[in-house]
Structure formats: structure tokens, C-alpha cells
Amino acid sequence: DTAVSQTPKYLVTQMGNDKSIKCEQNLGHDTMYWYKQDSKKFLKIMFSYNNKELIINETVPNRFSPKSPDKAHLNLHINSLELGDSAVYFCASSANRNEKLFFGSGTQLSVL
Amino acid sequence: DQQVKQNSPSLSVQEGRISILNCDYTNSMFDYFLWYKKYPAEGPTFLISISSIKDKNEDGRFTVFLNKSAKHLSLHIVPSQPGDSAVYFCAAPPQTGANNLFFGTGTRLTVIP
Numbered sequence: 001d002t003a004v005s006q007t008p009k010y011l012v013t014q015m016g017n018d019k020s021i022k023c024e025q026n027l028g029h030d031t032m033y034w035y036k037q038d039s040k041k042f043l044k045i046m047f048s049y050n051n052k053e054l055i056i057n058e059t060v061p062n063r064f065s066p067k068s069p070d071k072a073h074l075n076l077h078i079n080s081l082e083l084g085d086s087a088v089y090f091c092a093s094s095a096n097r098n099e100k101l102f103f104g105s106g107t108q109l110s111v112l
Numbered sequence: 113d114q115q116v117k118q119n120s121p122s123l124s125v126q127e128g129r130i131s132i133l134n135c136d137y138t139n140s141m142f143d144y145f146l147w148y149k150k151y152p153a154e155g156p157t158f159l160i161s162i163s164s165i166k167d168k169n170e171d172g173r174f175t176v177f178l179n180k181s182a183k184h185l186s187l188h189i190v191p192s193q194p195g196d197s198a199v200y201f202c203a204a205p206p207q208t209g210a211n212n213l214f215f216g217t218g219t220r221l222t223v224i225p
Binding site: 004009031033040041042043044045048050055056090092094100101102103104105106 | 114146148153154155156157158161201211212213215217218
């Protein structure tokens with residue numbers, strides 16, 4: 001009965017492909033996020049949605065597009081994958097404007 | 113431009129002893145801090161937090177201390193247990209009510225049985 005679940009857990013793909021990562025939360029939270037943890041272990045915000053509305057969009061290539069069909073889901077689509085996109089991507093959620101985040105278990109993306 | 117820094121990438125402690133994990137921040141406007149714990153192949157989980165109106169917050173074996181003048185906080189774990197072995201992240205929201213967190217790079221704690 002996972003609170004924040006994301007799939008797939010591992011994703012290995014070739015450069016130039018398009019891929020998606022799905023995220024769902026069953027906590028009833030209003031806000032969802034995508035974070036990226038790079039090879040240097042920095043955890044950085046990419047996007048934040050509140051009630052399906054985009055509220056944070058950090059400096060991320062426009063090849064990355066979040067989509068929130070409802071407030072329980074926030075998917076991440078990545079077009080034309082590049083080697084530098086290899087990282088662990090974490091989905092998270094929080095009650096509205098509450099700093100305490102609940103994270104999914106991460107998606108390890110490897111671009112070959 | 114890391115606004116939250118954890119300068120010790122790793123720490124090893126004997127079981128039963130105290131673990132002290134440190135965190136520094138650069139922005140004096142930060143007024144709320146959190147510690148997250150992360151096991152391999154899992155997402156970070158919230159551990160403990162502290163508001164800038166306090167200088168100490170305790171929850172069982174975990175205590176966080178905040179020194180605002182030094183822009184420094186520390187997490188104390190007493191007594192340390194093997195199950196505490198994990199990566200610990202310090203984090204802070206950029207401003208009150210912000211929807212995101214700035215994270216440090218983490219400290220890997222190993223508790224030796």
C-alpha cells in the first residue's frame with residue numbers, strides 16, 4: 001500500500017528515444033513534484049504541480065514535459081533522450097504548501 | 113550554487129555511540145530545516161525538522177540542533193544502531209510556504225555492529 005509509487009524502477013534506453021515515468025500518490029496531497037538526483041548526488045527540483053497546475057518549472061530542457069491528469073498523478077515525459085539525462089528521478093508529494101515531502105522509490109534512468 | 117551543504121560525504125560510528133551529522137547553509141532567510149533518511153533503492157523519508165524559532169528539536173533517539181548565527185545545524189543520533197545506516201540529507205525550503213526544498217548532497221552513515 002505504497003503512498004507514492006512510481007514506475008518503472010529501472011529504465012535503460014538508447015539516446016534519442018522518448019520515454020515516460022509515471023507517478024501516483026494515494027495520500028490525498030495537493031502538490032506533486034519531480035526531483036532529479038544526478039551523479040554527484042545533488043537532489044534538485046525539476047517541477048512542482050499544485051492541483052494539476054504547474055507552479056515550479058526550474059531550468060530544465062523543454063524535452064522534459066510533466067503532465068498531471070489529476071492531482072493524484074504526475075507523469076514525466078522525456079523526448080530525445082541524451083546521455084546527460086542519466087540520473088535517478090524521484091517523484092514526491094506534499095500537503096499544500098507543506099514542506100514535508102513524501103518520496104517515491106525513484107526511477108533509475110540510464111541512457112546508452 | 114549549493115545553499116545547503118553537507119561537507120562530510122561519509123561517517124562511520126560504532127553501534128551504541130553517538131552519530132553527529134552536520135549541515136551548513138548560506139541563506140540567512142531560511143527558517144525551517146528538515147532531515148531526510150535514504151536507504152539504497154528507496155526514496156528519502158522524512159526524519160525530523162526544526163523551525164528557526166527553536167534551537168533544538170528531539171524525537172526519540174534523534175535530536176536536531178540549530179545554530180542560526182553560524183548557519184549550522186546538526187543531527188545527533190544516540191545511541192546509533194545498525195539500522196540507522198543510510199544516507200542522511202539536510203534540506204530547507206527557499207522561503208516560508210515554498211513548495212520545494214533545497215537539499216544537501218547527503219552524508220552516508222555506517223553504524224558498525
